[in-house]
Amino acid sequence: MSGARGLRSLVLTGAALALTACALPAAWQPREVFKSDDFIVTFAREGDTVQSLADRFLGDPGKAWMIEDYNGLSRVAPGQEVVIPKKPWSPSGVYANGYQLVPVLVYHNIGPQAKGRLVMAARTFKQQMRYLKAHGYRVISLDDLVDYTELNRQLPRRSVVLTFDDGYKSFLQYAYPILKELGFTATLFVYTDYVGNGRNALNWDDLKSLAKQGFPIGAHSKTHNDLRRHSGESDEEFARRMQVELAEPLALFERRLGQAPQVIAYPYGAHDDALVKKVREHGYIAAFSVRREGNASFVPPLRIHRSQIYSEMTIEEFAKSLDVFQKEAFQ
Numbered sequence: 001m002s003g004a005r006g007l008r009s010l011v012l013t014g015a016a017l018a019l020t021a022c023a024l025p026a027a028w029q030p031r032e033v034f035k036s037d038d039f040i041v042t043f044a045r046e047g048d049t050v051q052s053l054a055d056r057f058l059g060d061p062g063k064a065w066m067i068e069d070y071n072g073l074s075r076v077a078p079g080q081e082v083v084i085p086k087k088p089w090s091p092s093g094v095y096a097n098g099y100q101l102v103p104v105l106v107y108h109n110i111g112p113q114a115k116g117r118l119v120m121a122a123r124t125f126k127q128q129m130r131y132l133k134a135h136g137y138r139v140i141s142l143d144d145l146v147d148y149t150e151l152n153r154q155l156p157r158r159s160v161v162l163t164f165d166d167g168y169k170s171f172l173q174y175a176y177p178i179l180k181e182l183g184f185t186a187t188l189f190v191y192t193d194y195v196g197n198g199r200n201a202l203n204w205d206d207l208k209s210l211a212k213q214g215f216p217i218g219a220h221s222k223t224h225n226d227l228r229r230h231s232g233e234s235d236e237e238f239a240r241r242m243q244v245e246l247a248e249p250l251a252l253f254e255r256r257l258g259q260a261p262q263v264i265a266y267p268y269g270a271h272d273d274a275l276v277k278k279v280r281e282h283g284y285i286a287a288f289s290v291r292r293e294g295n296a297s298f299v300p301p302l303r304i305h306r307s308q309i310y311s312e313m314t315i316e317e318f319a320k321s322l323d324v325f326q327k328e329a330f331q
């Protein structure tokens with residue numbers, strides 16, 4: 001690939017300059033040694049971190065992942081040669097040896113103890129979030145994932161997306177604090193019949209406050225029934241049912257939150273061609289199913305996969321849902 005060829009010649013240039021630098025007096029401080037439209041080659045100074053380099057050269061410490069991913073490192077030593085990519089080098093995530101996958105995880109309810117497959121113990125959830133942090137995963141927003149499927153955004157190599165379905169109140173008590181602590185975001189997919197329906201459900205005020213704090217709310221139908229077209233359902237009947245399930249929630253979101261979502265999670269992940277067409281007609285730009293695999297940049301945006309995380313999963317089983325690369329020989 002041209003990016004890889006570019007890197008090789010850059011590294012050679014950098015090495016040649018490094019040799020020159022060795023011949024100079026010890027007091028000489030190497031700084032930027034090479035600059036092009038796409039890359040800077042530099043040497044880390046005393047006290048530099050990947051973040052400080054990102055801040056100095058890219059104007060944003062949040063872009064540290066670009067330096068980490070490009071150089072395959074997570075820290076730098078003084079005097080170490082570092083290549084700073086000035087712009088995305090692979091927005092598609094496709095490389096000579098395979099392509100990037102982005103796992104999207106689905107959670108439901110969380111409680112003090114596990115109950116059934118879909119109520120996870122708070123302790124287990126915390127352990128999983130700490131696992132992501134400790135293993136260098138970056139929790140990205142659903143918006144960034146959608147941009148990626150439109151080839152508009154390169155993502156960190158170890159990106160993962162978190163989602164919570166249905167709208168359980170327990171999110172506030174058990175998920176929110178640890179997500180905040182780790183600086184993670186998550187998207188909540190709520191079905192509108194459940195919002196404010198009893199003390200176990202999030203209400204509109206909760207959702208409004210969460211959305212304001214960077215936890216976006218997505219659609220999940222009105223009733224949580226299977227939205228696929230029934231056998232024998234006429235065009236008119238199907239269209240009327242989709243008006244209720246796909247359009248009415250948007251109007252309600254608009255009224256109660258001041259903003260309608262553009263993303264939807266299919267109840268039970270169930271979808272077919274007729275439903276995907278309706279979802280598109282009603283203006284949704286991304287839709288989510290349930291299937292245990294990560295997403296390449298070329299996944300159809302109305303059929304993005306999500307991996308359900310069950311309460312009884314061990315941390316090893318959890319880790320298996322986090323594949324971020326599909327090896328493939330492109331010949």
Ligand SMILES: [Zn+2]
Binds near residue numbers: 165166220224267
């Ligand atoms: Zn659901």
